[in-house]
Each structure stands twice: as structure tokens, then as C-alpha cells.
Amino acid sequence: MDRDTLRRLGMLNQLSLTDVQKEEIIAFFDERESEAKAELDVIDTSDVERMVHVMPVFTVVREDVASQPFTREALQAGAPETDEGYWCVPRVLE
Amino acid sequence: MKYETVIGLEVHVELATNSKIFCSCSAHSYGAQPNEHVCPACCGMPGMLPVVNKRVVDYGIKAGLMLGCDINRTTTFDKKSYYYPDLPAAYQTTQWFAPVAVNGLVEIETSKGKKGIRIKQIHMEEDAGKLVHDIREDTTHVDFNRTSVPLIEIVSQPDLSSAEEVEAYLERLKTLLRYARVAECEMAHGTMRCDVNLSVRPVGSNKLGVRTEMKNMNSIEAIKRAIEYETARHIDAVENGTEVLVQETRRWDDIKGKSYAMRTKETAGDYRYFPDPNVMPVVIDEAWFESMKNSLPEFPEVKRARYMQEYGLSEYDAEQLTKSIALCECFEGASAVCGSPKDATNWILSEIMNLLNLRQMTYDMLTVNGKSLGELILLVSNGKVGRANAKKVLSAMFDNPELSPEKYAEENGLIISNDTGLIDKVVKEIVASDPKSVADYKGGKEKALMALFGRCMKTLKGNCDPQVLRKILIDYIAKV
Numbered sequence: 024m025d026r027d028t029l030r031r032l033g034m035l036n037q038l039s040l041t042d043v044q045k046e047e048i049i050a051f052f053d054e055r056e057s058e059a060k061a062e063l064d065v066i067d068t069s070d071v072e073r074m075v076h077v078m079p080v081f082t083v084v085r086e087d088v089a090s091q092p093f094t095r096e097a098l099q100a101g102a103p104e105t106d107e108g109y110w111c112v113p114r115v116l117e
Numbered sequence: 118m119k120y121e122t123v124i125g126l127e128v129h130v131e132l133a134t135n136s137k138i139f140c141s142c143s144a145h146s147y148g149a150q151p152n153e154h155v156c157p158a159c160c161g162m163p164g165m166l167p168v169v170n171k172r173v174v175d176y177g178i179k180a181g182l183m184l185g186c187d188i189n190r191t192t193t194f195d196k197k198s199y200y201y202p203d204l205p206a207a208y209q210t211t212q213w214f215a216p217v218a219v220n221g222l223v224e225i226e227t228s229k230g231k232k233g234i235r236i237k238q239i240h241m242e243e244d245a246g247k248l249v250h251d252i253r254e255d256t257t258h259v260d261f262n263r264t265s266v267p268l269i270e271i272v273s274q275p276d277l278s279s280a281e282e283v284e285a286y287l288e289r290l291k292t293l294l295r296y297a298r299v300a301e302c303e304m305a306h307g308t309m310r311c312d313v314n315l316s317v318r319p320v321g322s323n324k325l326g327v328r329t330e331m332k333n334m335n336s337i338e339a340i341k342r343a344i345e346y347e348t349a350r351h352i353d354a355v356e357n358g359t360e361v362l363v364q365e366t367r368r369w370d371d372i373k374g375k376s377y378a379m380r381t382k383e384t385a386g387d388y389r390y391f392p393d394p395n396v397m398p399v400v401i402d403e404a405w406f407e408s409m410k411n412s413l414p415e416f417p418e419v420k421r422a423r424y425m426q427e428y429g430l431s432e433y434d435a436e437q438l439t440k441s442i443a444l445c446e447c448f449e450g451a452s453a454v455c456g457s458p459k460d461a462t463n464w465i466l467s468e469i470m471n472l473l474n475l476r477q478m479t480y481d482m483l484t485v486n487g488k489s490l491g492e493l494i495l496l497v498s499n500g501k502v503g504r505a506n507a508k509k510v511l512s513a514m515f516d517n518p519e520l521s522p523e524k525y526a527e528e529n530g531l532i533i534s535n536d537t538g539l540i541d542k543v544v545k546e547i548v549a550s551d552p553k554s555v556a557d558y559k560g561g562k563e564k565a566l567m568a569l570f571g572r573c574m575k576t577l578k579g580n581c582d583p584q585v586l587r588k589i590l591i592d593y594i595a596k597v
Contacts, residue, residue, distance in 0.1 A: 035387075075193045075215055075398045082397035087172035089136040089143040093156045108151035109258035112202045115248060 024052035118356065119320045122348045124283060125275035127312040128290060129268050130300045131244065132176045138243050138267035139167030139210065139396075146262035147306075159243075159265035161205030166395050169194075173267040174217065174399055176299035177241045178409040180269055181218025183293040184236050188406065192217045194241075194396040197388045202259050203246040211242035211270075213390040215398075223273075223293070225285040234286055235274040244268050269300075275314065275325065280341035287311065287337055295481050296414045296442045303479065304335045311340060317351040326351065327362035331369045331376060343369040347376055420445060428458035437466055441480030444469075450487015455494040461487075464494060468511055476515065484518040485511070493522040503579040506531040534580045537589065543576045544586075544593050555594055566590070 029048060033040050040048070095108060104111040137144050140158035158165040174192075181188050195213040221236030244266040249258040271290065277283050291302040291309065302309040311334045316326035329347065334340045347367075353359045367376040415423070417439045424435040438444050444465055451461035469490075473483065493510055496502040501523075502510065509531060510522050526532050534540075547569055548555055557565035573586055 035389075073191075073215070075191050076392075080397045081191075081400040082169055084169045084171035084174065084399070085141070087135045087170050088141060090141045091143065091154065091156075092141075095150075095152045095155065098155060098157065098160055098162075099152070104256070106252065106256070106258060108153075109249065109252070109260055110152070111253075111256040112259055113257070114255060115202055115250070115257045 024049050024056070120317045120348075120352050120355070121320050122278050122344070122351075123275045123316050123318060123325060124277040124279075124344065125314040126271075126273045126277065126283065126286065127314070128271040128273075128287070129244075129310045129312075130180075130271065130290075130294060130302055131308040132173055132267040132269060133298070133300050134170060134172045134176070134267055136170055137265040138170050138173045138241065139265055140165075142265070144266045146266070149262055151258070151260040151262065153262060155261045155264070159205075160261050161207070161264075167210060167393075169396060169399060170267065173241055174401070175409060176267075176297075177217035177239065177269055178401065178406070179297045179299050179413060180271070180294055181221065181239050182410060182413055183297045183299075184218070184221040184223055184239065184271065184290075186218035186221035186236055186239060188218055188401065189215050190401045190406065191215065191398050192241075192401065193398045194393045195390050196393045197242075197390055199388060201245075202257060203248050203264070205246065205261060205264060209243060209245065210393055210396065212240035214392065216240035217269075217399075223286065223289055225282060225289050227279075227281045227285050229281075232276075232282065234276045234282075237272045237274050239269050239271050242268050242270060275316075280344040283313070283340060283344060284337050287340070292417060292440070296417065298414075298442065301481070304337065307335060310335050313340060313344060313347075315344065315347050315351070317348060317355060326355065328364055329362070329376075330366045332366055332379075334369060336371075339369065339371040342371065342374060343376060346374060350376070414442060424448075424458075428452065428462075430458060430462060434462045434466065438462065441483070443481045443483040447483060447485060447487045447490055451491040451494060452487075454488050454491025455498070457494065457498070460494050460498065461490065464490060464511075468508055472512060472515055485514045486518055489514055489518070489520065489522055496522055496526060500582050501533055502526050502531055503533060503574075503581070503583065506579045530578065530580065532580060533582050534577070537585070540573075540577065540581060540586055540589050541593075543573050544590050547572045547576065548590075548593060548597060555597065558594060566594075569594075 026045065026049065029040070029045055032038075099105045099110065102110055134144050136142060137154075137159055140156050142156050142159055143149075143154045146154055156165075158167060177192075178188055192212065193215040194210050196208040197211045197213065198208045200207050216238040218239040219237070221239070223234045223236060225232055225234055244263050246259055246261040246264040249260065252258050273286070277286060287309075294300045294302050300308060304310070313331045313334060314328050315331070316328040318324060318326045329351075331343050331347065334343060346369075351362060354362045366379045368379045369376050421432075421435045421439045424430045424438060425432060430438070438448050447469070448458075448461050448465055451464070452458040455461060469483065469485065473480065490511075493502075493507055493514070496510075497504060497507045506526065509529075510526055513525055514520050514522065551569060551572070554565040554569050558569070570587060570590055573590060574581060574583070577586070
């Protein structure tokens with residue numbers, strides 16, 4: 024954990040941290056990290072495949088065939104505002 | 118101090134599939150009405166689940182193999198969150214943790230020689246929709262036709278160091294992806310777009326400078342101009358302190374020739390990537406992987422060498438033909454039918470190239486099939502259709518790839534006539550109408566004969582064996 028990572032995490036989580044708190048947090052994670060690293064370093068993971076999902080599941084795929092089962096009108100029926108086939112949203116300033 | 122430019126590219130390529138990446142809506146929105154190709158899934162309506170299009174994964178694997186990558190045999194999709202009206206679900210389904218292809222290498226060639234550009238990864242993802250700002254002043258109009266159209270993003274390492282190298286790299290990507298038939302890669306059509314990450318550093322330094330990104334560049338010329346401008350701006354800032362460089366996204370204004378700050382650059386944390394719980398991992402088993410490997414085309418260099426050895430083509434001709442897989446297919450098909458690789462080459466590199474230029478078409482837009490071209494070449498070499506009329510047939514073949522050259526020539530009176538009576542009649546008329554040329558020819562001016570010959574051929578609309586006409590003409594002049 025470095026200061027920049029902590030600053031960003033704080034910003035993303037809307038946290039206001041004092042300098043003392045930041046030092047404590049960094050020291051806390053540094054200690055845990057070195058402990059964890061020491062434990063992990065003794066394990067040989069060279070033959071272990073990366074886990075991509077907690078369950079042995081995989082997706083099904085579909086063939087590349089185009090179809091159009093929905094109409095624009097049906098999809099836009101609940102829209103607050105449409106115009107000439109477009110959805111309308113509050114103006115986005117570029 | 119001398120500086121070097123450090124450039125990494127993120128290239129988005131639209132895959133040439135029929136349907137979108139996670140739903141069955143058509144992936145082709147060109148010419149469509151707004152929101153014509155949409156459904157609850159690509160509109161981000163609650164509860165709709167994505168179903169992966171197999172061909173997208175096929176093309177991701179093929180692109181990875183073409184660019185020398187390792188393929189992740191279990192590849193996963195992740196959510197990238199950002200809030201903007203062109204993204205109805207408020208997240209983009211993309212790949213972050215296990216992209217389909219990693220660690221590739223693309224070799225480019227510039228005036229300075231050959232160089233390898235490392236590919237960090239290729240990931241599959243969905244495109245965003247399109248916003249229209251100029252219909253009304255008070256709203257932004259949203260079109261979701263492009264939403265969920267499949268893309269691959271090819272991320273290079275920062276191995277490029279000049280506009281020339283960037284151009285060579287992009288051209289190489291285009292060639293390889295078009296060879297594999299996975300994408301059109303036409304920047305003018307928006308099927309290839311490029312983000313340029315650039316920084317400068319003193320020559321010899323290993324430390325990267327402050328990086329800026331220019332997004333969605335869509336022409337190679339604009340990219341080259343932007344790189345030159347940004348390089349100069351960065352060096353000026355570093356050397357003379359004209360401004361403080363910050364990591365940010367910039368917009369390139371090609372008309373003004375300047376870049377402008379858009380926003381401070383996001384980092385991965387801002388997007389809150391996390392595994393998409395709606396799409397399970399895609400497992401590429403051995404059979405699938407092998408079938409993709411076996412479907413790869415011959416690489417351009419290998420094809421070029423084979424053309425020289427097998428067909429006896431010159432290096433120049435082989436180089437020209439192998440610029441495009443469409444030209445190669447036309448050449449191989451035509452050679453097989455007409456039996457003359459040299460004739461096939463000449464027709465492609467002269468007449469077909471001319472027509473492509475006239476119609477402002479790229480090589481890969483060629484629809485003339487090799488078999489038909491071979492049949493046309495045979496009609497000419499067998500003396501059934503004159504060269505000038507054969508060009509007319511070829512032009513018609515551009516409009517209708519299914520057209521039979523012989524049938525078209527017959528239906529349009531382009532077959533050479535063996536009617537010597539008709540030729541005699543035309544020769545008599547032309548000779549009688551131009552006594553001066555006749556006298557000039559008899560006086561030793563060979564050009565005068567060519568003038569008479571041309572007029573006869575024109576009157577016969579080219580439907581005449583040139584050798585037969587020439588003999589009849591010379592014999593007749595000798596008698597008058």
C-alpha cells in the first residue's frame with residue numbers, strides 16, 4: 024500500500040483521512056502484506072492454473088445469426104421522450 | 118538535449134460479424150434508421166442477459182494468433198463502469214482480468230529497417246452507442262444501433278517512436294486482420310479507431326515521461342499530424358517549461374492542427390472493473406483452438422515467396438498482389454482457370470487496379486471473383502473477345518460479381534465476329550472515305566495504316582480479330 028493508492032481509494036470511497044490515519048493504515052497493510060507474502064512464498068504455485076471462477080462453470084455461445092424480434096416502437100414505449108426514432112436525454116455538453 | 122518519443126497505441130477494430138456480441142441484433146447499422154437494430158439486451162434494460170456470439174470469440178482467437186499472441190484458453194468478461202448516455206447499462210462489458218490474447222509481437226518495416234512491436238493484449242468488448250447533438254438544442258439524441266457491436270481492442274506496449282512507425286504498425290495490423298477476414302479495418306468507415314498514448318524522454322533514459330492520450334483518431338494522416346504536434350508540445354514543455362504536462366485525455370482538432378485537454382486521464386480504479394456475473398468464463402477447448410489455428414491464412418510474406426517460386430512472378434508483382442487477401446484470392450482463382458499466372462497478374466495490376474481507383478474502392482473491396490476473371494482472360498486469349506471489349510465486361514463484373522463473362526459478352530454483342538463479309542464491307546467504306554490516309558500509307562507512313570485500322574475497329578465495335586482485320590485491310594489497300 025503506497026500513499027498514492029491510499030489517496031485514490033480514499034477518493035473513490037469518499038473518505039477524508041488525516042495524515043496520522045494514513046500512516047497507520049499504510050503501516051497496517053505493510054505489516055499484513057509482508058506476513059502474507061512470507062506465507063505465500065513457501066507455496067509452489069508454478070503448476071497451479073489461475074482461477075477465473077469459483078465454480079467449474081463456463082458459458083454457452085450462440086451462432087452468429089442476426090434477427091430482430093423487437094420493434095423500436097415497443098422498446099421506446101416507456102421512454103420519457105423520443106424524437107425521430109431517437110431516445111432523448113438531457114443535453115450532454117461536449 | 119535530444120528527446121525520443123514513446124508511443125503506445127490502443128486500436129479498436131470492429132469485427133465483421135453478422136450480429137452483435139451479446140444479442141442477435143444486426144451488427145450492421147450503416148444506412149439504418151436510428152434504433153432500428155436494438156433489443157432489450159443492447160438497450161441495457163433490466164434483467165436482460167447477454168449470450169456470447171461464438172464468431173466474436175473465433176475472431177478474437179484468430180486476431181490473437183495472427184498477431185503472434187498466446188491465447189488464454191479460459192477467457193472472461195468483466196464490467197467496466199462509466200456513466201454516459203451512449204452506454205445504456207452504465208457499464209461496458211469488456212475483458213480486463215483474462216483477455217482472449219496476450220503477449221504478441223508484430224514486425225514492422227520502416228525506412229530505418231525492421232522492428233518488433235510487442236502486443237500487450239487483445240480483448241473483446243462491446244461498442245458504445247452514438248450521440249447526436251445537433252438535431253435540437255435542448256436535448257441529446259441517442260442511437261443504440263452501434264451499442265454492443267463487437268470490437269477487439271489491440272493494446273501495444275510503448276514500443277513505437279515515430280509517426281512513420283505508427284503508420285507502418287497500423288498498416289500491418291490492417292493487412293493481418295484483413296488476411297484473416299476478421300475485420301474490414303477501414304478508418305474512414307470507423308471500423309478501425311485509434312487512441313494514441315504519447316510521452317517524451319531524453320534519448321537513453323529508461324524513465325517514461327508524463328503521458329497524454331488522444332482518443333478516437335480515425336485517419337492515419339491525422340494520427341501522424343497529431344503525433345508530430347504532441348511531440349513538439351511535450352518537448353517544449355519539458356525543455357522550456359511552457360506548460361506543466363499532466364496525465365490527461367486530449368482531443369485532436371485536425372483542422373486547427375492542435376490538441377486540446379478533454380479530461381484528466383482515468384485509471385483502471387476509476388472504472389471499478391469486476392468480473393461480469395452474467396457471462397460465465399469462455400472455455401476454448403482443444404478442438405475449438407485447433408480449428409481456429411487451422412483456419413488461419415498464409416501470411417503475406419509466405420504467400421509472396423510462394424508466388425515467386427510457384428507462379429514465377431517477379432518480386433514486384435508478388436509484393437503488389439499480396440498487399441490484399443482479396444487480390445490474392447482473385448489472382449489464384451484466375452490463374453487456376455486461365456492457366457496463365459502472368460496474364461492474371463497483368464489483368465489485376467492494370468485493369469482491376471484502374472477500376473478500383475476510378476470507383477474509389479480499396480483492394481479489399483474487390484468483389485470480382487478469380488474464376489470469372491480467369492474465364493474473361495480465356496475469352497481474350499482465345500480470340501473471342503477483344504481487349505477493349507473485355508474491359509467493358511470487367512466493368513460489368515464489378516457491378517455484378519455473379520456475372521458470367523461469356524454470357525454477358527454474347528448478350529451485349531461483344532463477341533468477336535468471324536463474319537468476313539461484314540469486315541470487308543467496313544474496310545471498303547473506311548478506305549473509300551479516307552483517300553489521304555490510304556495515299557500516306559502507300560507512301561510509306563505506317564501510322565496512316567493504324568489510323569485506318571482504328572476507324573475500322575471502331576465501326577466494328579471491337580468485335581473483330583485484330584489480325585484478321587489487319588490482313589483484310591492491307592490486302593484491300595493493295596488492290597485500290
